[in-house]
Amino acid sequence: MGIWTRRKFFLTSLAGGAAASASSLLAKPLAMDVRDVTADRVPAVPAGKRPVIISSTNGLHALGRGMDVLQRGGDTLDAVVAAVTVVEDDPNDTSVGYGGLPNEDGETELDASVMHGPTRRAGSVASVRRIKNVSLLAKTVMEKTNHVMIVGEGARRFAVDEGFVDASLTTEKSRLAWLAWKASTSPNWRPGSDSPEWKEKMAGFFDTPEKQSWRSEIEQLVMHPPTGTINCLAVNEKGEISGTTTTSGLAWKIAGRVGDSPIIGAGLYVDGDVGAAGSTGKGEENIKISGGHTIVEMMRQGKTPTDACLEALHRIARNYNNDKKRLTTFHIFFYALNKDGVHGAASLWRNTYDRSKHSTYAVHDGGEARLMECAPYFDEIGGDE
Secondary structure, X not given: OOOOOHHHHHHHHHHXXXXXXXXOOOOOOOOOOOOXXXXXXXXXXXXXXXOEEEEEHHHHHXXXXXXXXXXXXXOHHHHHHXXXXXXXXXXXXXXXXXXXXXXXXXXXXXXXXXXXXXXXXXXXXXXXOOOOOHHHHHHHHHHHOOOOEEEHHHHHHHHHHOOOOOOOOOOHHHHHHHHHHHHHHOHHHOXXXXXXXXXXXXXXOOOOHHHHHHXXXXXXXXXXXXXXXXXXXEEOOOOOEEEEEEEEEEOOOOOXXXXXXXXXXXXXXXXXXOEEEEEEEOHHHXXXXXXXXXXXXXXXXXXXXXXXXXXXXXXXXXXXXXXXXXXXXXXXXXXXXXXXXXXXXXXEEOEOOOOOOEOEEEXXXXXXXXXXXXXXXXXXXXXXX
């Protein structure tokens, strides 16, 4: 595998930054240590185009909703919230909103944040139960309170006061997934030795054809608990930019655990003068490097969105002294969009959670939504979570 020297990285970053914005003043980029990604694995820098809306892969089918808002001249924050709401409402998507995978107690807890570039405002909620559209709730916190973040039961009560529907977020599929996880971790949650099915950890859960169709997926969710999240960023024709990140968090998490998604500067950061960035994956690792803010600051210094995302991954790998054995226990992805409409993304490993596929992100720039490959930090398969 090829190794990038500091000189090679500097020259590549300088050329890419000039292409992204000829008027930008380029500061000397932060030198990177050697890393295991070859130049031919980094996707070519796309030309800037506005309007454009991007997201993590799970937002592919929803970006059209956001683009409709942009093309009608709507606000960029309304556009990203409109897109992720489609995913939050989908009971078959276990990554966010209704049907999101529960915590270890069987309760679904949601987190979200929003940032509005034109007004430099932000809103956030965390550990919210029984409220489906937490991206819109975070926007409501921004617009109707003097706070930035509201959490837990207080956030739920605030939502109800503002007219949000209080309802269970559990679907039959997410409930069965939780029960299967319980059965895999404790003998008390599966048939006893006096049962003819005592060897089957998940016996009796899949007793209808519909439930049988879920079995393979649920078994994968139990063996490899996902970190379900969607990040979405948009810029309009005028160069105004906004973003949101919404999540059900790590499956089977300790009740009250909060990842990076609602943390301004980590799971999401927007600066209207520069651009926006967000993340999906293991939030704990992102919080430690303030990834969203790091990426925007790297773009301010002249890095392309993709190279800025790779710099954030470099800092995560550095926290583990580039020990791949430890780094392969998790996965993380970064997404970035500058105000000129240039976008990019990077993943810690070449693969997505499906180890047979390359990591991708979703883009819609006025034609139809499509997937583009992320630049891998390590050009190999990894990431067990």
